[in-house]
Amino acid sequence: MVNVDTTNVQPKLKISGLGKRYGEVVALEPTDLTVDAGEFVTLLGPSGSGKTTLLQMISGLTEPTTGTLHVDGRDETATPVHRRDMGLVFQHYALFPHMTVGENxxxxxxxxxxxxxxxxxxxxxxLAKVQLEQYGDRFPRELSGGQQQRVALARCFVYRPQVVLMDEPLGALDKNLREHMQFEIKRLHREFGTTVIYVTHDQEEALVLSDRICLMNHARVEQIGTPREIYSRPKSIFSARFIGLSNLFVGKVSDAGDGRIVVANSNGSFEARQENCGPLVNGKAGLVLRPEQLRPGPAGAGENDITGTVTEIIYVGSDTRLVLTLQDGETLSVRHDPAATLPALGDSLTYHWPIDVAVVVS
Incomplete structure (x- = not known):
């Protein structure tokens, strides 16, 4: 294996303090982000988080109020949209209805x-790459929604833009077609090696597609990391709640010594590693556990445990989730082991987890 020194490699995109205001309304706080060549970065967040505003400033469709955008080291902040060599794919395919697929x-x-x-x-x-070789002479109206989206992707990739920007391109498709198109986009990205900036509010889509996720909330960046980092090591309560299903125990934090901390509330005292603890606010924090991290067993079987009453059994095909109501009325979601006997509503169950898996956020 050859070790390559990448310390002086220029990023494809460098965003420095890029922000947008409309009078007193802040659409995006000054934001920093770097994207490497060939990387797939997803801007993920709820409506109003600033993700589309950031994408539009990268494309040149929206003029920033503050900050700069550099592409391959060149300042492109004031470059008009038609000179930026960036491909755009939108939720609505915007195909020319009077042109055939090939002409589009x-x-x-x-x-x-x-x-x-x-x-x-x-x-x-x-056409071959998007598996539409036999459709070149058809018109858009003769295609399904998924096929039209493939044509929109092909029209974008065909001229080899240095950056492809996608604004919720799968939003108009049904669930099965969305999942199929996710793999199509992933394959096209891999085959063309293009740098992609992708906007979505769908967390599962972001986890499937991305090399890195830029999680946004309230017009600012909440956390940037790989899908695994965002899911396994959230940096804030918002990150923990927005990505995946989480259990959150909010309480007072104290130092237990030996590199451990304790989060205590009315349901008990729970330990976590100090290294898994983010910045604290007023001595309070939330301990985050994913449903799949909890294991059934008697009290004292693990380093942490909690007991609750089964109040919901949710079957989702590939998995079954139990919802337990705890002492203070809060709920706990756990993944049911498919090899174990299914409990009944009203059963009292105890779950435990090791100290290493919990993350503490504020």
Whole structure:
């Protein structure tokens, strides 16, 4: 294996203090973000979090109030959208209804003056990559929603833009088709090696597609990390609640010594590693546990345990989830072991977990 020194490698995109205000309304706080060449970065967050505003400033569709954007080391902050060499894919496919599939895909090449022979070859090659070789002569109205979205992707990728920007491109599709298209996008990204910035509010979509996730909330960045880091090591209560299903025990924090801390509330006292604890506010914090991290067993079987009453049994096909009501009325979600006997409503169950798996956030 060859070790390559990447300390001086220029990022594809460098966003420094980029922000947007509309009068007194803050659409995006000054934001910093770097994206490497070939990376797939997802801007994830609820409505109003600033993710689409950030994407539009990267594309040039929206002028920033503050900050700069550099592409390959060049300042592109004031470069007009048609000169940025960035492909755009939107939720609504925006295909030309009077053009065939092949003509739609060829359009950006013709606009750039590409020779006719190269246009034909590029269109043929791209149709094959999106598995629409037999559809080049059809019109958009003759295609399904998923096929139209493939054409929109092909039209974007065909001219090899240095960056592809996608704003909720799968939002109009049903669940099964969304999941299929996620793998299509992942495959296209891998085959073309293009840098992708992707906007979605769908956490599962972000986890499936991304090299890194930029989680946003209230017009600012909440956390940046790999899908595994965002899921396993959330940095805030918002991160823990937004990504995946979480159990959150909020309470007072104290130092237990030996690199351990204790979060205590009316349900008990629970230990975690000091290294898994983020910045604390007023001595209070939340201990985060994922449902799959808890194991059934008698009290004292693990380093931490809690007892509750089964009040819901939720079957979701590939999994079964139990909801336990705790002493203070709060609920606890746990993943039921498919090899174990299913409990009945009203049963009292105890679950335990090791000290290493809990994360403490504020």
């Amino acid at each position: 895909i060829a359009f950006p090449l013709k606009m750039r003056g590409t020779p006719a022979s190269e246009v034909r070859e590029r269109v043929r090659e791209t």
